[in-house]
Amino acid sequence: MSDFLNAVISGTGFxxxxxxxxxxxVVVFKSTGILNFSAGALMAVxxxxxxxVGHGFxxxxxxxxxxxxxxxxxxxxxxxxxxxxxxxxxxVMVTIGLASILQGVAGIKFGxxxxxxxxxxxxxxxxxxxxxxxxxxxxxxxxxxxxxxxVLSVAFRRTAVGLQLRAAxxxxxxxxxxxxxxxxxxxxxxxxxxxxxxxxGALLASLTVADLSIAAFAxxxxxxxxxxxxxxxxGAMLGGVLVGVIELLAGTYLGNDFRIPSTMVLLMVFxxxxxxxxxxxxxxxxx
Amino acid sequence: xxxxxxxxVPAVTRWQLVRWVGLAAAAAVAIGLPDVLxxxxxxxxxxxxxxxxxxxxxxxxxxxAGQFSLGNAAFLAIGAYTGAFIAxxxxxxxxxxxxxAAAVGALVGLVVGLPSLRLRGAYLLMSxxxxxxxxxxxxxxxxTSQFGAAGAIFPPLQVGGVDLSxxxxxxxxxxxxxxxxxxxxxxxxxxxxxxxxxxxxxxxxAAAACGIRxxxxxxxxxxxxxxxxxVAGVLQAYLIGAATFEYYTLDLAITSVAVIIVxxxxxxxxxxxxxxxVTLVPVGINRLSEQYGGQVGGQDQGLLAHPLELQxxxxxxxxxxxxxxxxxxxxxxxxxAGRMVQRAVGGARxx
Amino acid sequence: xxxxxxxxxxxxxxxxxxxxxALAGVSLSVAAGERVGIIGANGAxxxxxxxxxxxxxxxxxxxxxxxAIRYDGVDCTAWPAYRGLRAxxxxxxxxxxxxxxxxxxxxxxxxxxxLPRNQRSNVTEAFAMYPVLGERRRSMAGLLSGGEQQMLAxxxxxxARPRLIVADELSLGLAPRIVQELLDGLSVRAxxxxxxxxxxxxxxxxxxxxxxxxxxxxQGRVVASGSSSELRELGxxxxxxxxxxxxxxxxxxx
Numbered sequence: 001m002s003d004f005l006n007a008v009i010s011g012t013g014f015x016x017x018x019x020x021x022x023x024x025x026v027v028v029f030k031s032t033g034i035l036n037f038s039a040g041a042l043m044a045v046x047x048x049x050x051x052x053v054g055h056g057f058x059x060x061x062x063x064x065x066x067x068x069x070x071x072x073x074x075x076x077x078x079x080x081x082x083x084x085x086x087x088x089x090x091x092v093m094v095t096i097g098l099a100s101i102l103q104g105v106a107g108i109k110f111g112x113x114x115x116x117x118x119x120x121x122x123x124x125x126x127x128x129x130x131x132x133x134x135x136x137x138x139x140x141x142x143x144x145x146x147x148x149x150x151v152l153s154v155a156f157r158r159t160a161v162g163l164q165l166r167a168a169x170x171x172x173x174x175x176x177x178x179x180x181x182x183x184x185x186x187x188x189x190x191x192x193x194x195x196x197x198x199x200x201g202a203l204l205a206s207l208t209v210a211d212l213s214i215a216a217f218a219x220x221x222x223x224x225x226x227x228x229x230x231x232x233x234x235g236a237m238l239g240g241v242l243v244g245v246i247e248l249l250a251g252t253y254l255g256n257d258f259r260i261p262s263t264m265v266l267l268m269v270f271x272x273x274x275x276x277x278x279x280x281x282x283x284x285x286x287x
Numbered sequence: 288x289x290x291x292x293x294x295x296v297p298a299v300t301r302w303q304l305v306r307w308v309g310l311a312a313a314a315a316v317a318i319g320l321p322d323v324l325x326x327x328x329x330x331x332x333x334x335x336x337x338x339x340x341x342x343x344x345x346x347x348x349x350x351x352a353g354q355f356s357l358g359n360a361a362f363l364a365i366g367a368y369t370g371a372f373i374a375x376x377x378x379x380x381x382x383x384x385x386x387x388a389a390a391v392g393a394l395v396g397l398v399v400g401l402p403s404l405r406l407r408g409a410y411l412l413m414s415x416x417x418x419x420x421x422x423x424x425x426x427x428x429x430x431t432s433q434f435g436a437a438g439a440i441f442p443p444l445q446v447g448g449v450d451l452s453x454x455x456x457x458x459x460x461x462x463x464x465x466x467x468x469x470x471x472x473x474x475x476x477x478x479x480x481x482x483x484x485x486x487x488x489x490x491x492x493a494a495a496a497c498g499i500r501x502x503x504x505x506x507x508x509x510x511x512x513x514x515x516x517x518v519a520g521v522l523q524a525y526l527i528g529a530a531t532f533e534y535y536t537l538d539l540a541i542t543s544v545a546v547i548i549v550x551x552x553x554x555x556x557x558x559x560x561x562x563x564x565v566t567l568v569p570v571g572i573n574r575l576s577e578q579y580g581g582q583v584g585g586q587d588q589g590l591l592a593h594p595l596e597l598q599x600x601x602x603x604x605x606x607x608x609x610x611x612x613x614x615x616x617x618x619x620x621x622x623x624a625g626r627m628v629q630r631a632v633g634g635a636r637x638x
Numbered sequence: 639x640x641x642x643x644x645x646x647x648x649x650x651x652x653x654x655x656x657x658x659x660a661l662a663g664v665s666l667s668v669a670a671g672e673r674v675g676i677i678g679a680n681g682a683x684x685x686x687x688x689x690x691x692x693x694x695x696x697x698x699x700x701x702x703x704x705x706a707i708r709y710d711g712v713d714c715t716a717w718p719a720y721r722g723l724r725a726x727x728x729x730x731x732x733x734x735x736x737x738x739x740x741x742x743x744x745x746x747x748x749x750x751x752x753l754p755r756n757q758r759s760n761v762t763e764a765f766a767m768y769p770v771l772g773e774r775r776r777s778m779a780g781l782l783s784g785g786e787q788q789m790l791a792x793x794x795x796x797x798a799r800p801r802l803i804v805a806d807e808l809s810l811g812l813a814p815r816i817v818q819e820l821l822d823g824l825s826v827r828a829x830x831x832x833x834x835x836x837x838x839x840x841x842x843x844x845x846x847x848x849x850x851x852x853x854x855x856x857q858g859r860v861v862a863s864g865s866s867s868e869l870r871e872l873g874x875x876x877x878x879x880x881x882x883x884x885x886x887x888x889x890x891x892x
Binding site: 089096098 | 349355402405406408409410412413414416417418420421424427428541544545548593595596597598599600602603604605606607610611614
């Protein structure tokens, strides 16, 4: 039983990080229709930048967020903008190219030795009834992720940029006709995606290590996005938690090798039977 | 009475003659390459030709039929492990291994293609992403149970007692295979099937209205490309000497997608140009690194001191540059050059 | 006309990405405060004119290949859409152009946030204009009836304090009574503010009752133009260009 609870607790914690990245994926996908395959690289860069700053978690994370948000925004201005209206294939390939470049640059700048980032809080873990333990860092990560989701949702609903982004996501030509400047709103979307990925990367770095392997975690974020619902921010976070829990349960009861495949099975099942996810609006996904 | 329909086919035009001569010359050069190149360069040529054989079916799937797929590495793995099982475990000869790989590849291609009947765009892409990881996972389990952690070790290739493991033999074998693939795909592209693919790519709702059986076309192209890539996977495994599941990464799949972008979507010649280009880039970077990378003493040696990362960066830059600035790929200028030659030669006569 | 026109379209050719030519050598003008119509059958190119004038051609993969569009004497052919909005060119798009999964209120706010602060009005003005919008301010716009959605589109345009309203197929899919109400309301407010209106319509009779002058568009070209009364006399010829769809309307013309 304690195995089960530990898996659920850890899964929720890590899952919230997947959700964080998924938020960024949702923001970019809903506004530009592009799947951001550089999310993993952005995470890794975030974690590495944070670890290299080394002034404790909060300052390091803040720096990482600023840096990667700038990278995201610049990426949109430089490489994504010429692609406006050209569709999914060019967009995705450019994000893949971007990921390649980021990985290469990070490899040169930070080397391949794993570095570490301090945890945001001191104590390593505390115990709960039924022989379960909770890593305090993981708990803090969860709280931060949920807070970020709430903040982002409010920003989407209340701010001018959020309004224009939502409009552009649904009817881009209308949004443009009524004053939205696509260059700027998409730049904000990409900057937000970068910031979220960096935050997730920094949290992950403080939980494990800071190196390029962090990028692999973004894969689960794709699952989270689909499971939660491609146009729902809250859904992305909940999707992330669900994916995390299932992944760790699979790891506990089937073996470590089953972790990624379990998330992929989840992804496939939802794609085939409920592509709009748990909380997304029904999309027309006819071939 | 001689009617137009009874008239003979017009005599071969000069341009057609030039093309045939050119093709024959290219074939002669291709076949003769191992005799003039060092083993190192022969291996590179082999890799380039193999990369073409792997990318061309993907180009049919993605470029012609519009099915954006990241499944290439998965199909290579399927081929490699099927081949390993047939050739190493069951001790059959290469032709049977290739046949088996084609069959399994076709079947898995069919399964992976099923979501394309319901999904499109980003959703279809993600289904191929999931398929990649699931297939590689299955391959991993298969490898562990049948071959152990070191993977399937392929002995030097022998067919019917004839040793084919030399650089030259492997090159010619793969060249022959690539030629067959090229021929098959060329015939598909220039037939009614090719037009059906284009119609499905453009607007499958409209295609259905024209009487094209969209579901069948999609499943067939997924199956066919899966079979071809799987067979390439067997040859690749023999070339490398082993099949280990760690080799079949998403990055490997992405390499093939980069090849068809650089070369030109939907173009057979593009697949070849792209394959050569993408194969030569790491070679070029390694060469530059060797020559200039270590020269500046103990100081910061710059990018060239990190050939691996530099390759990754250049690779990303190439993808971005081609997608944004040269979306038609290298085949674009190649075709223009061809047209210039055609005009110089005198062009086609009109019947 | 003594003054330079507010809007001048000068011999434009417009083609869509696939190569389809939508407009050839189209010229028209609208003076400040004037009401001008563009009449034509399905596929004549009316919506393309609307898109060109409101600077949204790029969003629809179309380009103006020849000629120019001038607004207040300034060449605006290459303007991005938001520049047109800020200069006072506002559209009531074909098919309403509302965002279905945003609320009524958010749809109205969209145009306000797209304007610089000193040009912004307030959503409450829209609710004063059309109380039903106020009642349904928190409903998803996609759930409104056709007439209510059109009201929303009209209100949204008026909130931007336009100098030129481009209304594309306002009457499509709506009962004549509702269309009349909308046009009357539009008429009153436009007159009050001196707003020019470019009304783009298939329904010839309706259009000619509302506008002072009109152009007739057929297969991407302007084939006739004149005052409303002149065009009504052309009954015969007009019917030929309007096709079966407007037969009911043309009976009155003939």
